[in-house]
Amino acid sequence: MKYFLAAVTSLFFIFYTSDSCARRAEYTPKTQSRAVLVYDVDAGKTLYAKNIHSVYPIASITKLMMAVITLDARLPAKRIITVKPADRDLLKKTGSRLTVGSKLTRTTMLHIALMSSENRAAAALSRYYPHGRQAFIRHMNLKAKKYRMLRTHFTDPTGLSPASVSTAHDLLLLVKHASQYPVIRRYSTDKKLRVFTGKGSLIYKSSNGLINNRQWKIALQKTGFTNEAGHCMVLKTTIKHRKYIFIILGARNHYGHYADAITLKNWLLHKR
Template sequence: MKITLPAMLGVAAMVLAVLGAPALARGGKAGAHAVAKGARHIQVKPAARLKAKPGARLAKRKAAPGRTPAARHRAYSPQQAKMAALRSSAVLILDPAARQVLYQKNAGAVMPIASVTKLMTALVVIGAGQALDEVLTVSDADVDRLKYSSSRLRVGTRLARSTMLHIALMSSENRAASALGRHYPGGTPAFVRAMNAKARELGMQRTRFVEPTGLSSLNVSTPEDLARLVMAAQRQPLIRRYSTDPDHTIAQGRQATRYRNSNRLIASPGWRIGTQKTGYIAEAGRCMVLHARVQGRAVVMVFLDSHGKYSRASDANQVRSWLVRARR
């Protein structure tokens, strides 16, 4: 018997009516096979797979637990696809004038902050109104017995409080930061209480300090909280000056010790940095915070737990390039 085209189409329609959409929904191949049983001369191709937008797979893999789909799409839009490759685990890019978040990744995550702590140390020292020319002595109590890190500041060295603050901010000198806390009225315990009180005053609700250097992994904060700290530090001329000074030389007895800035971006001609601080301990990874101007616009950048020695600077350069392109 000769089967006409209308008859073939009729058979196909009956099969589709019986099977319904679910047969096709179970997968293209399953649906095609079901139709082919009733009408072997009719080919039904599987539905074409939609191509993922650039960065979509990265977004799915890197999105923090608990974030909503809408939040993931905001952070990994096609225009920000390259930003998804940042090597810092937590990032916040903020326009401080408009209080507008330009980019964020795990911005509410509570993490160790290493020597970024020293920005709060500086705020407390300046806020206490202690004489900056008072001479402080580095003692055995300032030696790091938590991480056993090295220091170029020898026990017995006597320096002005301003110099201690200078090398603590610029070169992250731990013994200097410890001496600053120890010479606070009431000693280090009172200094730490003042640090936490200042954090609450600034609205840093998920921040906690246990010592003034950042060597302890119990000094924790979030990118959101640290953005508040950076903005407060930026309002202090002494912190701006000391944290961005390229180098500084101190006298230790008859010897001169030259300190250099721990942030390699300070020497880069493409950057205009107002305030900065870097940090590193194993638990925190590479950290960096900045208050900078990009294309005439003030921007706060926070990078926590960056993987690789130069990755935090690379992340900052990548963000800066993105902001420059966005302003064109």
């Protein structure tokens, strides 16, 4: 009898664990953000898609394209750029520690624009572009067309304008291209930088809370927020020795984009 019970128990265990693994493999994560995409870089395929072709404001994710245009221009990296009144945010009336009259090199401006999402740095970079800011924005849109980002349109270099829009699908293309620039990978993932503005020193830190988390291996990232866009984040990361790109747009909760990123990571960790 005891052998019969042991056999039944073993069969039940095998059936239960097999069924459990199958259900876990079929599990689809629930995300709160309005558009989400997970792309397996190594396999070259999308694993998770939610509203990926819907057009939304993208806030400071815009600065990834700003960085591409800045770097492609191959302008002098050590050129001193001065913040002017034209670099202030007159749309949202947001403030900045980078006061009018501050002076930084083009390299440092780009660094804090990517790492800390410094709006005045991005605005100043666009103003110092050949033929000015409007030419800069025109080249942002031309580059978007070149990348086949067909539902994307930029109206400013910072992302403060709700008219700067894209889709999760298009932003996947942008992240793929932006990740080919070592400067963008490095500056976007730096944790902290002290800068000297001519008026004193400032310490800038990453706008992404995951950067300081040792459980995350991030090769590129950018966060963004406006009331219209919600909380947004794109990142390229390594999980279980595989490379993935996350696109997360429109989380309403202050930490919603982080919660979705963690949910997606846990899903990938347990995915067969």
